[in-house]
Amino acid sequence: MTVLRIINTVLILAVVVAAAVVYNMKHDAEDAAERVANLQRSITQEEERIALLKAEWSVLTQPARIQQLVERYNTYLQLEPLKVEQIASIDDLPTRPIELEPFAKPVLGGYAGGAGVIR
Numbered sequence: 202m203t204v205l206r207i208i209n210t211v212l213i214l215a216v217v218v219a220a221a222v223v224y225n226m227k228h229d230a231e232d233a234a235e236r237v238a239n240l241q242r243s244i245t246q247e248e249e250r251i252a253l254l255k256a257e258w259s260v261l262t263q264p265a266r267i268q269q270l271v272e273r274y275n276t277y278l279q280l281e282p283l284k285v286e287q288i289a290s291i292d293d294l295p296t297r298p299i300e301l302e303p304f305a306k307p308v309l310g311g312y313a314g315g316a317g318v319i320r
């Protein structure tokens with residue numbers, strides 16, 4: 202009978218340990234689900250902020266609004282209309298000069314080779 206009691210005690214302990222492990226896993230899963238829900242809420246809030254900023258940007262950059270601001274602050278800004286001569290294409294710009302020797306011979310200072318070898 203003692204062997205059966207030992208086996209029953211071991212099995213009861215195994216069931217208790219398994220129950221504790223399952224409870225811990227359930228608790229971890231609930232924490233993970235809560236973190237996911239928090240992340241989804243913050244993503245939604247950020248998307249709403251981005252949409253709000255895009256709407257604000259489109260209002261601020263309306264040509265009629267900018268024209269009104271130019272007219273209102275023209276004495277302060279002293280803006281002039283754009284002349285046709287000021288508009289150029291990329292082909293009208295001069296090309297950058299090509300350097301055949303982009304790096305000059307490096308001059309090393311001190312004892313590293315700036316002067317001849319002393320013998």
